[in-house]
Amino acid sequence: MARGSRLARLAALGLLGVLTLTGCEMPNNEFWRFGWPEGITxxxxxxxxxxxxxxIAALIVGIIVWSLIGYSVVRHRKRGDELPRQTAYNLPLEIGLTVLPFIIIAGLFFFTVVTQNKVMERSxxxxxxxxxxxxxxxxxFVYPETEGQDGQPVSTVGTSTDIPILVVPTERTIRFQVVSADVIHSFWVPEFLFKLDVIPGNExxxxxVFEVTVQKEGAYVGRCAELCGTYHAYMNFEVRAxxxxxxxxxxxxxxEGLNTYDALESIGQPGEAGTTTPLDLAQNKNADQQRSAGD
Ligand SMILES: [Cu+2]
Incomplete structure (x- = not known):
């Protein structure tokens, strides 16, 4: 039994290593994502x-643990009043059970750091x-490498009636520089699986700064993810890849002087955001009136 379980542990450790090392070969489909949302970068x-x-590593450990529990429950079930052989203070086993989890944690930590460095990498x-x-x-959103008719870089700004559209290219590295004019906001595009706090005075x-390479064309909603005041919940934008x-x-x-709407239409894209709507003050007011009329 001791030899068998040691072998099983070694095999599991090896498998864990192999599977995580060959991470880049991981298939990307609903099943293998294990509930992870689908990103576009x-x-x-x-x-x-x-x-x-x-x-996968957790499942391997889980299967080994569940098997050992199952084995013990069946193999060592009560057969009479005689006590089974009592064992205690198995030093090698205890050292093994301390070292092995540490190796697993170190492995998870290592791959986490490697991934984080890739995600935060700046070209x-x-x-x-x-x-x-x-x-x-x-x-x-400002495109600093451009120059509009007024001599200023091209930009798109949202208003209470207009959702700003952030147009980005696919298959290019994009560096975002986030700046806040007042309080702490957070730049979040759920499909990037990434958000960055926008802290004033941190320019x-x-x-x-962070970078992404978008791989999939489409329209995606973007949000402020840091409670920043009264209309925080309406602080949305749209990413158009x-x-x-x-x-x-x-x-x-x-x-050449076209506004965001016309320029988007000129490349065959809808000029308005389709993933989110601006705060409709008029509608809210009506709703309030209806509510008080009903009182
Ligand atoms: Cu905000």
Whole structure:
């Protein structure tokens, strides 16, 4: 039994190592995601692989533990009044049961750090840089490498009636520089599986920058994820991921003086956000009136 379980543990450890090391080969489908949401960036894929590897490792440990419990329950069930052989203070076993979990934790920690470094990695020269300005209670997106008709970089700003649309290219490294004009906000695109706090006075390029490479075209909702005041819940935006070609055409149209709506329509994209709606003050007012009329 002792030899058998030691062998099983060694085998499990080996399997765990092999599975996590070959993380990049992890299949990406509903089953192997184990409940992990589907991301649209390279960085999200890295995180998903860590999760898949961790769950498989946990399942291997679980199966071994459940088997040993099952074995003990069946093999050592009560057969009479005679006490079974009593054992205590098995030093090698106790050392093993201390060292083995430590090795497992060290392995999980190692792969977590490796993945985190990849997610937080900054390239020396990103393909695109986009400035994200957060303020109570909306967003402004600035494309600093462009120049509009007024000599200023092209930008899109949200209002209480307009959801700002953040147009990004796929298959290019995008560096986001987030800046807050007032309080702490948080830049969150659920499909990036990533959010970054936008802390005022933190514009030193050290803690307010992150990069993603978007892999899937589409429209995705973005939100503020840090309670920042009265209309925090309405501080939404839309990410519009388009091909690199369309992205260049969009920025060129903006530089020629088209607004966000017309420039989006010019590349065959809907000019308005479809994933979220602005705060409708009029509707809320009506609802309030109806409520008080009903009292
Ligand atoms: Cu906010």
């Amino acid at each position: 390279e960085q999200a894929t890295e995180m998903r692989q860590l999760w898949t590897g961790s769950v 020396a020269d990103p393909d695109e840089t986009i400035e994200v300005n957060a303020f109570k209670w909306n967003w402004e 030193n390029g050290r803690d307010n 388009v091909s690199g070609e369309d992205y260049d055409a969009y920025l060129a149209a903006r530089e």
